[in-house]
């Protein structure tokens with residue numbers, strides 16, 4: 001019997017009787033991170049990293065039965081040893097290592113290799129079986145170093161400021177929004193937040209995360225306060241009347257999907273920055289190599305291509321697995337997804 | 340090259356016409372003259388001759404980046420643009436440090452021309468060495484230049500407006516100067532734009548005057564007596580120029596003379612200094628009158644797409660010209676003369692010089708808008724796709740202008756069909772399932788009959804995309820077979836018999852008219868319905 005099974009409720013560990021990121025309610029759910037395609041409502045008991053606590057409660061309900069643990073703290077569940085390792089995707093995002101009967105499985109959830117200074121930095125984890133995401137599993141997806149993207153963003157913001165335009169960024173409220181805040185603090189301009197993002201900030205601060213000074217946009221905030229400064233809002237705000245408060249503005253999306261011109265144009269925004277919280281193609285290959293897995297299962301994204309490449313070019317056994325991951329923040333069709 | 344790449348990037352990424360105009364103006368104010376000439380050439384659809392083909396470029400990219408061929412294909416399918424796919428793959432490892440100073444646009448194109456005579460290895464080496472020293476933007480533009488697939492996202496009108504700002508020369512004069520048959524390699528900016536020496540090139544067409552679709556009720560146009568009404572022919576808009584020789588231009592400013600041997604000789608039969616505006620249409624063999632002898636549009640395409648027209652093809656698929664306006668008369672530009680005076684000249688000309696294959700677009704008469712509306716319903720019988728309304732006192736303007744010329748098309752034909760296959764789109768929809776194949780019912784079977792691309796809103800596309808992802812039954816490469824559940828109304832302009840399609844019919848301009856969420860798949864149209872449409876409209880319109 002395989003240590004991890006792919007069931008219609010999600011990834012299941014029969015020996016430990018728990019699921020990892022299930023998409024239907026179950027008795028016991030281990031959650032890699034608080035994005036909505038991984039953390040779903042309705043399970044009886046949850047387990048995650050300490051740093052996901054605030055966000056999970058805010059999203060799934062204050063009263064959920066939630067147990068949290070730290071990095072590399074072994075936890076025994078029946079005959080299984082479970083451990084969390086940092087995934088570097090967003091604050092609290094973890095890779096789950098499950099070991100029993102001589103097999104060691106690593107379920108990555110979403111991850112990236114580059115240290116963004118907010119999420120605890122990714123590190124390789126030895127395993128025999130690896131279930132990896134591959135949202136950007138094609139060689140056209142290769143990211144510039146983040147500092148270069150940050151510099152481009154700051155230049156754009158400064159130029160807008162000089163021409164008395166507000167700079168509006170669309171970003172998923174958990175993860176990308178905070179990365180943008182840190183990147184733009186360097187401009188010295190005021191950063192205004194949509195309520196949804198301000199809420200996420202508060203939950204993160206409660207978990208001890210340090211963020212630059214930002215301001216919540218409320219009913220009392222006037223156009224004069226915002227004009228020429230910076231606004232960060234969820235993608236759903238694009239084109240809405242809520243943006244009237246921003247005055248004259250230019251808008252931008254920050255996402256890995258911006259790598260392809262067609263997506264940039266489709267968003268109809270003034271600018272698109274290629275900034276992703278997911279591993280790019282070289283990082284995916286590097287991660288597989290560093291973790292040393294014999295068998296690699298690929299989930300959300302270009303699974304078929306990635307598995308075939310591993311199989312044919314790298315001589316690693318690999319197979320694509322159907323999951324229901326790849327929700328709002330990974331989907332290219334969402335304007336400015338946080339992918 | 341760098342400035343040109345930046346210009347392409349700016350006009351390609353901006354969604355605002357004014358920003359595009361500013362970027363072009365900035366470029367025309369600063370760029371080198373030789374580069375400006377090439378930029379005008381490229382932005383008006385002229386391009387350097389190709390010295391590589393896509394197979395060679397694919398090979399170069401696969402070798403350089405060590406990408407397996409199937410993965411290259413997969414990338415191309417996702418990106419939807421060949422030049423961009425290569426730019427993404429080939430420049431990834433190029434740090435700023437190794438990006439060398441690039442040659443100027445005109446120097447680069449001069450190298451392309453000199454490479455024509457070299458062997459394949461030399462050409463490949465040239466390409467690869469350039470890729471290795473470029474950033475993404477430059478590489479993208481470079482690839483577009485060498486593959487000749489330039490679609491920049493800027494209209495010729497916008498470019499002409501920018502030139503007007505840069506030079507102070509009137510836009511309509513500029514539009515004429517940059518039209519016609521000139522070679523960017525040996526034309527200077529001064530000759531082309533500034534000196535206004537148009538006599539040097541007798542092939543130059545006049546910029547076409549384009550009609551707007553009529554959205555309002557025709558009554559809003561005032562008395563019907565102020566309007567000249569014609570059928571809207573379904574062919575290729577063209578200009579016949581008789582000066583020192585014969586030139587035939589399409590609206591896309593393509594010189595078509597070589598494709599149309601049946602018009603050869605007109606330069607001797609029509610008075611010199613004559614320019615006619617009209618429609619190139621397909622004809623039935625031995626045609627002598629219209630509209631009875633107009634042939635299907637698809638037949639015209641077989642003629643325009645190949646250079647060498649065989650005798651057999653010429654006999655099977657002849658073409659003709661339906662003239663509706665005269666722009667130059669006895670060597671004089673008469674575009675500023677009102678239509679009411681140009682029309683009698685046209686009639687006089689065609690009466691004095693009857694030529695086989697040259698027809699006059701008849702004027703449709705009606706006492707009031709109501710009668711005309713009634714006549715319009717019979718457009719398909721006339722092998723037309725509606726009516727053209729032209730104000731009698733209108734001058735011949737440049738480009739698309741509101742007010743004097745309207746096209747009043749008939750409602751499209753429609754059929755309700757179910758989606759059975761989906762495929763990811765290209766370009767801006769490269770991550771969504773947006774290309775669908777539709778089927779009608781034939782007993783208890785479904786028969787696919789058309790693909791359709793456009794017609795849904797972004798929101799609807801996202802919804803269908805989600806459906807496809809959930810309900811894919813089978814995969815064939817990029818194609819997903821989906822549960823036949825979603826019903827759409829497909830609109831099209833014409834229908835013709837076709838043995839290349841399973842259904843036996845081919846549609847013209849099929850598109851999604853609307854999503855029939857109200858209709859279950861059990862109630863879609865049948866193959867018999869399609870065949871009936873074919874009977875009714877097939878031979879007459881086949882558009």
Ligand SMILES: [Zn+2]
Nearest residue numbers: 035089110329
């Ligand atoms: Zn995520």
Ligand SMILES: [Zn+2]
Nearest residue numbers: 110325326330
């Ligand atoms: Zn995810």
